[in-house]
Amino acid sequence: MKALVFEGPGRRTWREVPDPVVEAPQDAVVRIDTVTICGTDLHILKGDVPTVDPGRVLGHEAVGTVTEVGSGLSTLKVGDRVLVSCITSCGRCQYCRTGRYGQCLGGGGWILGHRIDGTQAQLCRVPFAETSTHLLDDAVSDEQALMLADILPTAYEVGVLAGNVRPGNSVVVVGAGPIGLAAVLTARLFSPAVLAVVDLSTDRQAVALRAGATHALDPGRSLLDQVRELTGGLGADVAIEAVGTPGTFETCVEIVRPGGHVANVGVHGAPATLHLERDWIRDLTITTGLVDTATTPALLNMVASGQLDVATLVTHRFDLGAIEEAYEVFSDAGRTGAMKVALSAGA
Structure with a gap:
C-alpha cells in the first residue's frame, strides 16, 4: 500500500510500505476512506515531537471500512463503517476505566501516527479496535465524522x-x-x-x-x-x-x-x-491536556441531530494520492485559507 511517511524533520514521502496486518486479538485493519491532516502533523515535521521516529506513517484521524478483525473482537465486523479516533483506549487500565483515555497505560493513548503507524495511508491497523473506533450510520457523512476524530x-x-x-x-x-x-x-x-x-x-x-x-x-x-x-x-x-x-x-x-x-x-x-x-x-x-475523546459519542449525536454544524471546517478536498499537495496547501494556510483538508480514496 501507499502511505505518507515521516522521514525526519522537514521530510516526508508518499511511498510504498508493507500492508498492515492483525497483530493482536483486539486489532482491526481499516481501509481508509477519508482522512485529514492535523496541525500536530506539522509540529512533527518541524521536529517539535521528538518521540516520533523516522519511518513512521503519519496521521491519527480517519473514517474507514473494517477489512479484517482479530479473534478477540465481538462487536466489530468486516464491512463496518467506523470513525478511527485519534486516541486509542485499552479499556481496562486505571485511566481508561475513569474515561481518561488519553493517559491510557495499557498500550493506548495517542499512538497512531506517533508510536505506531497512522492513518495517512490506504490501510491502517487499529489496536483495541472496539474501544478505539465508533460505528457510524448514514446520519453522519464521512466529512462530518472526520471532524470528530480529533479537533472537535x-x-x-x-x-x-x-x-x-x-x-x-x-x-x-x-x-x-x-x-x-x-x-x-x-x-x-x-x-x-x-x-x-x-x-x-x-x-x-x-x-x-x-x-x-x-x-x-x-x-x-x-x-x-x-x-x-x-x-x-x-x-x-x-x-x-x-x-x-x-x-x-x-x-x-x-x-x-x-x-x-x-x-x-x-x-x-x-x-x-x-x-x-x-x-x-x-x-x-x-x-493543559491531551484529548481523551470521551465526548465523541455525544458530539456525534449533536452532529447527527443538526445541533452542531461542522460544515465550515473543511475548506479543501483532495484525492488521497494527492496528499503531498494537500500538505502544501494546509501548511501554507495564510496564503491558501485552508482550515481542514479532507482526502478521500477515489475522490
Whole structure:
C-alpha cells in the first residue's frame, strides 16, 4: 500500500510500505476512506515531537471500512463503517476505566501516527479496535465524522470543558485555525456573552465570525485593552490557547481576569514564561491536556441531530494520492485559507 511517511524533520514521502496486518486479538485493519491532516502533523515535521521516529506513517484521524478483525473482537465486523479516533483506549487500565483515555497505560493513548503507524495511508491497523473506533450510520457523512476524530473533541474537552466555560461568560479564543474554530463552535453550546477570536489572518477571523464568534480582535492593537473594553475592564473569564507558541500562551495568561481560566490546547515545541512574580496573586487556573475523546459519542449525536454544524471546517478536498499537495496547501494556510483538508480514496 501507499502511505505518507515521516522521514525526519522537514521530510516526508508518499511511498510504498508493507500492508498492515492483525497483530493482536483486539486489532482491526481499516481501509481508509477519508482522512485529514492535523496541525500536530506539522509540529512533527518541524521536529517539535521528538518521540516520533523516522519511518513512521503519519496521521491519527480517519473514517474507514473494517477489512479484517482479530479473534478477540465481538462487536466489530468486516464491512463496518467506523470513525478511527485519534486516541486509542485499552479499556481496562486505571485511566481508561475513569474515561481518561488519553493517559491510557495499557498500550493506548495517542499512538497512531506517533508510536505506531497512522492513518495517512490506504490501510491502517487499529489496536483495541472496539474501544478505539465508533460505528457510524448514514446520519453522519464521512466529512462530518472526520471532524470528530480529533479537533472537535480536543477543542471541546481541553478547551471548553477544561476551561469551565459557563453561560454569560466572556471567552477569548487565541488562534482561529481549525482547533480555534472548533473551540468557537463548541463554546457556543454554553451561550457565552462574549466569544472573541484573535488571529493574524482576516480570512480566519471572518470564518470564526460566521461560525458564531461575537468579536474578532485586532492583533495590531493591545489585546489586553480590547478584552477589557469588552468586559467592563475585568478581562476574560476564559482564554483558550489554540496555537502552541510561547507568545500566545503568555497572551492568554495576560488577558484573563483574576479568578479566570487559561485552557491551553495548542501543541508547544518551545518553553513559555509564566510570570508568577506577577500572577501568583490573581487566583488563576491554568490547564493543559491531551484529548481523551470521551465526548465523541455525544458530539456525534449533536452532529447527527443538526445541533452542531461542522460544515465550515473543511475548506479543501483532495484525492488521497494527492496528499503531498494537500500538505502544501494546509501548511501554507495564510496564503491558501485552508482550515481542514479532507482526502478521500477515489475522490
